[in-house]
Structures are given as structure tokens and as C-alpha cells.
Amino acid sequence: MTLSIRVTHTVDQLDRDASRLPKRFAVGMAKVLRTNAREGNQQAKSYAKESSGKHGKHYPNAFSYEARGPFEWEYGPDESKPQGGMSFENGSVNQPAHNDLARSADVIGKQLQGDVSDELDKLFWG
Amino acid sequence: MTVAVQTVSSNAVIDAILNLLNAELATMAGQFTAHSWGDPEDKPPARNYVLVSTYRRFGGSDRLGGLASTSWRVNFRAVGYPRECHALLDRCTRALEEMSIVVGDLTSTGATFETEDPVRQDDDQLGLFTGLRSFIFVL
Numbered sequence: 478m479t480l481s482i483r484v485t486h487t488v489d490q491l492d493r494d495a496s497r498l499p500k501r502f503a504v505g506m507a508k509v510l511r512t513n514a515r516e517g518n519q520q521a522k523s524y525a526k527e528s529s530g531k532h533g534k535h536y537p538n539a540f541s542y543e544a545r546g547p548f549e550w551e552y553g554p555d556e557s558k559p560q561g562g563m564s565f566e567n568g569s570v571n572q573p574a575h576n577d578l579a580r581s582a583d584v585i586g587k588q589l590q591g592d593v594s595d596e597l598d599k600l601f602w603g
Numbered sequence: 604m605t606v607a608v609q610t611v612s613s614n615a616v617i618d619a620i621l622n623l624l625n626a627e628l629a630t631m632a633g634q635f636t637a638h639s640w641g642d643p644e645d646k647p648p649a650r651n652y653v654l655v656s657t658y659r660r661f662g663g664s665d666r667l668g669g670l671a672s673t674s675w676r677v678n679f680r681a682v683g684y685p686r687e688c689h690a691l692l693d694r695c696t697r698a699l700e701e702m703s704i705v706v707g708d709l710t711s712t713g714a715t716f717e718t719e720d721p722v723r724q725d726d727d728q729l730g731l732f733t734g735l736r737s738f739i740f741v742l
Contacts (some may be wrong), residue, residue: 567678567720567735571727573640573656574678574735579718583660583674 498600505596507547513589514550518542521553521581528565528575535559553578610673611706611742617657619706620677620699624653627698628691635691637679650731651683653691660739673741676717680735688722688732699738711742 522540529536539561542552556562568574617639624637637653638645647654660674677699681691701713715738722734 564726568656568680569727570654570680570682570725570731570733573654574680574737576658576676576678579676579737580658580661 502596502600503547505599506593509589509592509596510548510550511544513585513592514542514544514552516588517581517585518552520584521577524577524580525554525565525575528577533560533563533565536561536563536565611709613657613659615706616675616677616704616742617655619704620655620657623698623702623704624655624679624695627694628653631690631694633687635687635694637695640680647682651687651691652681653695654680654682674739675711675742676737676739677714678735678737680720680733681722682725682728682731682733684730685722685732688734692722692734692736696736704740704742706742709742711740714738714740 518540522537525533525537525540535558536554539554539556539558540552541555541558542550544550554561554563554566565572565575566578621637621639628635628637633651634648635651635653636647637655638647640654640656656678658676658678660676679692679695679699681688681695683691696716699714700716703713704711717737717739719737720735722732725731725733
């Protein structure tokens with residue numbers, strides 16, 4: 478028995494698919510950025526728990542993440558929360574920089590790069 | 604194929620950076636020096652100095668697929684009167700930016716500016732100002 482499959486594409490179908498890309502991209506990227514902001518915040522908070530010590534015991538709880546726009550998120554210590562304004566990240570004259578946010582960015586930056594690339598792939602192959 | 608990755612100690616990296624910075628600071632008029640943060644044998648003067656600390660970056664090196672601990676971050680904090688503080692940051696930046704750091708027989712990529720904590724008055728030491736700059740490189 479011979480089975481044959483015939484697939485036909487038309488320019489109209491290509492046009493229809495292409496016209497859907499911007500919306501699909503916007504939805505997918507919004508999710509990618511939200512996920513990475515949440516994970517970045519979790520990582521930074523974990524580093525802060527290790528580095529803040531007894532005198533900064535409230536500092537890790539000051540970490541949060543929030544949207545600044547459809548494709549822009551930020552995370553880190555919130556100054557309005559207890560100890561959120563302490564100068565742990567960059568340090569001071571009396572203590573070296575803790576680099577909690579910088580360390581999380583080292584990991585999340587690479588992850589975000591991969592996730593954005595995957596999202597673009599999904600538009601055409603997903 | 605086996606790839607041998609040669610790693611270096613934090614002490615060796617910070618010594619190399621201190622040599623670079625102190626060579627630059629020695630050309631300034633006056634006594635300005637860079638010191639390793641937290642080293643009891645390398646105590647800084649009362650003012651007009653730079654404190655240096657280094658960290659391995661957990662993300663690793665892009666060249667090796669993010670697996671090797673060969674990426675570094677260096678922070679240097681200037682402490683002093685406002686004018687001197689700005690000058691120290693600028694001279695240390697001049698010494699590091701785009702420069703390769705040599706540790707043993709390894710040579711780093713050019714150091715790239717990452718971030719800055721602008722010069723401001725120090726909370727604890729009245730009259731003194733402080734600011735920080737951060738650079739990254741792969742060794």
C-alpha cells in the first residue's frame with residue numbers, strides 16, 4: 478500500500494499567517510518577560526538572603542517585581558519596604574558591594590536571551 | 604575533544620588589578636592608592652583612596668557555552684573629598700576600560716564598563732564622598 482500526503486500552500490495562507498505574527502509575538506514576549514522578571518527576582522532574593530546577614534534580615538523581603546510597560550519589567554528591593562533602601566547592592570564605604578542583583582542578572586540575562594530566541598522560533602515553527 | 608580550562612584565584616586577579624590601578628594613581632599629583640577590600644594587611648588611609656573587590660560571575664563565559672567560571676566582575680569604590688573622588692574614579696576607569704588584565708600566562712578580554720553608583724556623600728563619614736564603578740571581563 479502506498480500512502481501519499483499532499484500539502485498545498487497558497488500566498489493567501491502565507492499572508493494570513495504573517496498577519497497574525499505581531500499579535501502572537503506580543504503575547505508570547507509579554508509572557509517571556511514576565512516569567513524572567515519573576516525568576517530574576519527569586520534569584521536576587523536568594524542571593525540577598527545569603528549576603529544580607531543579621532543586620533539586614535528584612536532586606537530580602539523587600540524584593541519584588543513589577544511591569545513598567547508591556548515589554549518592560551523591573552525587579553529588586555523596593556525602597557518603600559523595610560530595609561529596601563539599604564545600600565547593599567553597590568555597598569558603601571563600610572561594606573563591599575553585595576551584587577545580589579548583578580549576580581541574578583548574570584544568570585537571567587543569558588536565560589532571557591535564549592527564551593527570546595525560542596519565542597521567535599515558535600512564530601515560524603511552533 | 605577535551606578542552607582544558609585554566610582557572611585563576613581571586614587573589615591573583617585582585618593583585619593584577621591593584622597593580623594596574625596603582626600604576627595609574629601613581630601618576631597623579633598627591634598620595635592616592637588602591638587597596639584590596641577586607642585585607643587587614645592592606646589598610647587604606649583616612650581619605651582619598653580606592654577599595655577594590657572582585658567576584659566570579661555565575662553566568663560563565665559565552666565562549667564556552669556558559670559552563671566555565673572564567674567571567675569576572677570588579678568593583679572599585681573611591682572614597683575622599685568630592686573632587687578627588689571623581690578624579691579617582693576617572694583615573695581608575697582610564698586604567699581599566701578596554702584594557703586586558705594579565706594574570707600569570709593568561710590575558711583577559713578588554714574590561715567593559717557595567718554600571719556605576721554615582722558619587723554622593725557618605726552616610727557614616729561626614730565630609731567624605733564616595734562612588735563606585737563596575738567592570739566585567741573574561742579571563
